[in-house]
Amino acid sequence: MVFRADSDTQIYFQIGDPLRFATAAVLHNAMFAYANVNAVSINKVVKKGELGRFIEGVKDLDIDGFDITMPHKQDVIPFLDEMDDISREFQSVNHVNYRNGKLIGTTLDGIGMRLAIEAEGVDLRGKNVLILGAGGVTGPVAAEICKAGASRMAVLNRTPEKAETLAGQLEKHFAAEFMPDAMTPETLCRYAREADVVVQCTCLGMLDKHVDFEDLSFVGQLPPHAFVADCVIFPERTSLLRAAESRGIRGINGFGMLIWQQKAMLKFHCGVDVDDGFYDAGEEAIYTALALRAARDQRDARRAAGK
């Protein structure tokens, strides 16, 4: 399909620094095309300290909205006119819409993970959920899982104080029972025994971080019906997912979280509901973006080698 911009075209940006590895603009454009929305998303590097100037530009040019990645997810908050309770609680915003002269922010990471888990046929109502991590993405993810009806939630983190803070924040909004603790091989095994669902929100297992679980014996303690959701996108099968699979326990990686988030993105920015066919279009867009990136990397390497 050839995209033709006209005076009605909605304009969105994906902003952050660096953006070399970001696929959101490609994904958003595929989603706009799938939903037949006359809109375009453009990558724009906005460095730390440049956000105010960018936002002035959004207002001056009446830009429709933007998607935010590092390092602005928190820095954008003072500029907003409105935001929902969960984004405010966890001080994290990854989408901003500019509507009727107001900047409205939200975080869609959590809903992406919740929809990805539910798409696998997992009903979170009344479930005992084991959350690993207490970083930026964990709060919004845990909140959405509580909204979906989880009744007990253990939150384990390397730094236990952060798990306690996060559990306290969740307690303000949800009636589930929260159990914050340090993440050790012993606590992992103890909480795994009763877990229906495990949601892995740490950096462990990420391809470029070179840190992984030193001890995965807790996977052996999970009940056979358990389900494992990992936020990590690369590698596609983390050591955690492989350990779960070797026991016949089902799991998903962070791809679903990224793509299901697009359904919420279309609703938030454009007020459009899409059917579930959007998922295949999203997946194709990401793989296309990755192939293009690999081709660009090869070209740059050739040029650097003087070939």
Ligand SMILES: NC(=O)c1ccc[n+]([C@@H]2O[C@H](COP(=O)([O-])OP(=O)(O)OC[C@H]3O[C@@H](n4cnc5c(N)ncnc54)[C@H](OP(=O)(O)O)[C@@H]3O)[C@@H](O)[C@H]2O)c1
């Ligand atoms: N799929 C998606 O769409 C999507 C979107 C956003 C993020 N993610 C993924 O979600 C994960 C977390 O992102 P984030 O933004 O929350 O990161 P973050 O704020 O930097 O938090 C990192 C988390 O990982 C833990 N951690 C880091 N190194 C560790 C180690 N060596 N041992 C044990 N725990 C360790 C940290 O524990 P401490 O608190 O003790 O430091 C913290 O809980 C990343 O893998 C990211 O790629 C996926």
